[in-house]
Amino acid sequence: MLTPRIDNLLSRNLRAPERLKAVDGEQTISVHRITNKAAVLYEKLRYLVDYRDENTICRSAIERILRRAIVIENRDDVGTLLLRELVSAGYLPNETVPEREAVTLSAFVDAYREAFPSLRQKITLTETEKVLLSLMASEIEAYLYPSLVNDAVAEAFFQTAKERVKCVGTISSEALDTQLYIASRRALLREDDESVAYALWCKTIGAIPGTLDSSKAIAVQSEMPVIISDIRSSLRHRIGPLLLSKIKNDAICFTIISELMKLSPADPKAFFNDPKVLRDQAESFLTAKYKVENSRVMQSSIRAVAYIFCTKILIAIALEVPYDLFVVGSFDYVPLAINVVFHPFLLFLITRNIRLLGEDNTKRVLERVEAIVYGGEAKSIQVKYRSSIGGLDIFFGGLYGLMFMGSFGLIVYGLFLLHFNPVGILLFLLFLALVSYFGLRIRYNAQRWRFNVAEDRVLLLIWSFLTLPVIRAGRWLTEKFSTVNIFVFVLDVIIEAPFKLVLKLADLFILFLKDKKEETY
Numbered sequence: 001m002l003t004p005r006i007d008n009l010l011s012r013n014l015r016a017p018e019r020l021k022a023v024d025g026e027q028t029i030s031v032h033r034i035t036n037k038a039a040v041l042y043e044k045l046r047y048l049v050d051y052r053d054e055n056t057i058c059r060s061a062i063e064r065i066l067r068r069a070i071v072i073e074n075r076d077d078v079g080t081l082l083l084r085e086l087v088s089a090g091y092l093p094n095e096t097v098p099e100r101e102a103v104t105l106s107a108f109v110d111a112y113r114e115a116f117p118s119l120r121q122k123i124t125l126t127e128t129e130k131v132l133l134s135l136m137a138s139e140i141e142a143y144l145y146p147s148l149v150n151d152a153v154a155e156a157f158f159q160t161a162k163e164r165v166k167c168v169g170t171i172s173s174e175a176l177d178t179q180l181y182i183a184s185r186r187a188l189l190r191e192d193d194e195s196v197a198y199a200l201w202c203k204t205i206g207a208i209p210g211t212l213d214s215s216k217a218i219a220v221q222s223e224m225p226v227i228i229s230d231i232r233s234s235l236r237h238r239i240g241p242l243l244l245s246k247i248k249n250d251a252i253c254f255t256i257i258s259e260l261m262k263l264s265p266a267d268p269k270a271f272f273n274d275p276k277v278l279r280d281q282a283e284s285f286l287t288a289k290y291k292v293e294n295s296r297v298m299q300s301s302i303r304a305v306a307y308i309f310c311t312k313i314l315i316a317i318a319l320e321v322p323y324d325l326f327v328v329g330s331f332d333y334v335p336l337a338i339n340v341v342f343h344p345f346l347l348f349l350i351t352r353n354i355r356l357l358g359e360d361n362t363k364r365v366l367e368r369v370e371a372i373v374y375g376g377e378a379k380s381i382q383v384k385y386r387s388s389i390g391g392l393d394i395f396f397g398g399l400y401g402l403m404f405m406g407s408f409g410l411i412v413y414g415l416f417l418l419h420f421n422p423v424g425i426l427l428f429l430l431f432l433a434l435v436s437y438f439g440l441r442i443r444y445n446a447q448r449w450r451f452n453v454a455e456d457r458v459l460l461l462i463w464s465f466l467t468l469p470v471i472r473a474g475r476w477l478t479e480k481f482s483t484v485n486i487f488v489f490v491l492d493v494i495i496e497a498p499f500k501l502v503l504k505l506a507d508l509f510i511l512f513l514k515d516k517k518e519e520t521y
Contacts, residue, residue, distance in 0.1 A: 001374060001375070002269075002272060002273075002373060002374065003372070003373065003374065003375045005156055005159065005160065006156070006257070006272070006372065006373050009152060009153065009156045009257075009261075010261070010268045010269045010272060011269075012152060014148040014149045014152055014261070014265075014268070015148070015265060016146040016147070016148050017146060019101065019143070019144075019146075020092065020093075020096065020097045020098070020101065020144065021096065021098075022096060022097070022098040023098075026098050026099075026100070027098065027099045028095050028096055028097055028098055028099060029083045029084055029087045029092070029094075029095075029096075029097045029098075029099060029102070030087075030094060030095045031084065031087055031088045031094060033094075035088060039085070039088040039089045039090070043057075043061065043089045043090065043091075053190065053192060054296075055189075055190055055191075056192050056194070056195070058091050058141060058145070059137050059138055059141045059194065059195065060137075061085075061086070061089065061091060062082065062086070062137040062140050062141055063133055063134055063136075063137035065081065065082050065085050065086075066078070066082070066109070066133055066136060066137055066140075067133055069081050069082070070109065070113060070119055070133075071119060071125065071133075076106075077102075077106065078105065078106050078109045078110075079101070079102035079103060079104065079105030079106030079107075079108075079109065080099075080102040080106070082102075082105055082140070083097055083099075083101060083102050083105065086144075092144070104212065105140065105143075105212070107212075108136075108139070108140070108212040108214055109136070111214035111215075111218065112132070112136055112214055112217070112218075115214070115217075115218045115221055116129070116132060116221075119132070119133070127228075128224065128225050128228055131197065131228050131232075132224075134194045134197065134198070135197070135198055135201055135217070137194075138194065138195060138197075138198035139198070139209070139210065139212060140212070142198075142209040142210030143210040143211070143212050146210050149258055149261050149262055150188075150189055150258060151209065153188065153254055153257060153258040153261070154184055154185050154188050154189060154254075156254065157184050157187075157188050157247075157250065157251065157254040158180060158181050158184040158185075160250060160254075160372070161180050161183070161184055161247050161250065161381075162177065162180060164247075164250075164378055164379075164380055164381045165180060165243065165246065165247070165380070165381045165383060166380045166381065166382055166383070167239075167383045167384075167385055168382060168383065168384050168385070169383075169384060169385035169386050170385075170386065171239065171385055175234075175237070176239075178200075178234050179234070179237055179239050179240055179243055180243060180247075181199075181200075181203070182196050182200070182234060182235065182237075182240060183240060183243040183244045183247055184247065184251070185199055186240075186244055187244055187247055187248055187251035188251045188254055188255060188258075190448075193235050196235060197231050197232070197235065200231045200234065201227070201231060204227055204230075204231070205217065205219075205220050205227070238385075239383070239385045242383060242385065243383060245452075246381050246383055247381070248452055249368060249451050249452055250368070250372070252365055252368075252448075252449055252451060253365065253368050253369045253372050254372070256282050256285060256286070256365070256369055257369070257372070257373070259285055260272070260278075260281055260282065260285065263281075272373055275370060275374065278369070278370070278373065279366055279370070282365075282366055282369055283362060283366060286362050286365060286366075286449065287362070289449055290356070290357050290449065293445075293446060293448060293449060294356065294446070296445075297351065297354060297442060297445065297446040300351075300442050300445065301347070301348065301351035301352070301442055304347055304351070304438050304439075304442065305344045305347050305348050305351075306344075308343050308344045308347055308431065308434075308435060308438070309340075309344040311431075312339065312340045312343060312344070312427075312431060313340055315427060316336055316339060316340055316427075319423055319427065320336055320339065320421075320423055320424055320427065321336070323421060323423045323424075324336075324421065327421075328421055332419055334418065334419070335415075335418055335419055335420045335421070335424050336424070338418065338428075339420075339424055339427060339428055339431075342428075343428075343431045343432065343435045344435075346432075346435055346439075347435045347438060347439050350435075350436075350439030350440075350442070350443065351439055351442045351443065351446075354443055354446045354447075355447075357447075357449055357450055361449070361450055361451050364451040365449070365451050368451070404472075404473075407470060408429060408470075408473075411428075411429065411432070412425060412429070415428060432470060433470055433471075433473040436470045436471045437471055437475050440471055
């Protein structure tokens, strides 16, 4: 028998509205296949140099188009431009999206532009305005790609987590609920800060995601800086990563529930009324998912290696070679070769040795899925949290500082022995930290479906002791300088606008030639 929460979840009408399906005779957004291929190729190139998770790429593209159309060009036809470029780049199907949706999107954007005129034609944006653009992009993504099942399952997962998680420490119940909500969406939907911020924004102002209702946002316009500040503060709370690791196992189970619901949208209960059917379907899903994830990890590692290799070559040409020639006065090929080749090779090694998942993992997952769906014993999850820093924390912080200096000190000493110059050493350390963190993220994504069990391996602890300072440094660099990407800057500011203009002109010219061809018959 289904538990009340799962029964309620499966009984809801979660069919997404078919907004982007044109009726007979209705005009649709259309681009020629030649320009379509060129735009898709450009997006793949940008995806290569802008190291983002796959599920954030579309929202990032929408935000990029909005920034160019509103902030730089101050266009009136934002809806049409947005849909044409999304179709051209392959984010929406060609000759399917009705042109009437352009009017709906333009009205939504215009409402924001009238309420927030500071968005128009500025070289730089304030933090609040940047967040505002991100929220607009997330709202449009939720409208174009509605995910009612994901949101409903995320809410059920959050409510389940609330019942199980018991926090020992000084944190209010309201703050704990907010952090559990954030951790639930991160663990289940793999959302980044921008997507979670949008979910918190909708929850705060009482908006329904994807409705393109600008009135609620405009109504709280004066409170917006405070709301955004609170959201950003919640995203940085120290208990967040701890909660995320604690609820990971249940996130795997609710992901399976979500995917099985999507396989039978007409009758979501089809796979859940019979325990044997549920187990068979869940097992088949996991087996297929293991193969897909292994392939995706290989693609991610290749993309990361290519990104690091290309970046290192360009930086070596721009910084290391001129420093050797004009400051040192001599050129040493060995340090330069090591600095170019070492980091891509290290990343390759880190991402190649990933343990594959098997039957034992599947068995543990299926047991927990059945307990969630049909009811079963669920132990409470204890989380210890201290908001204040004590004397022992200071001592351990000092010990960590010694680890940090010791790890980097040994590396610097070794580089001096290899005749690295100061610029080469700085770049080596910088990319060592970034590569270590990239590799850790790829390995973590590869183990997304791994059911965590308590284990303490001595070699793993020793390895963590040696590499933790380098990985933490890479994480800090990624968070602080994620927006500083010279390749993305060149593509967005210098290349993209002219390139998209050329594509538009090419599309119009092809239509012109087709018309002339028809006139000759």
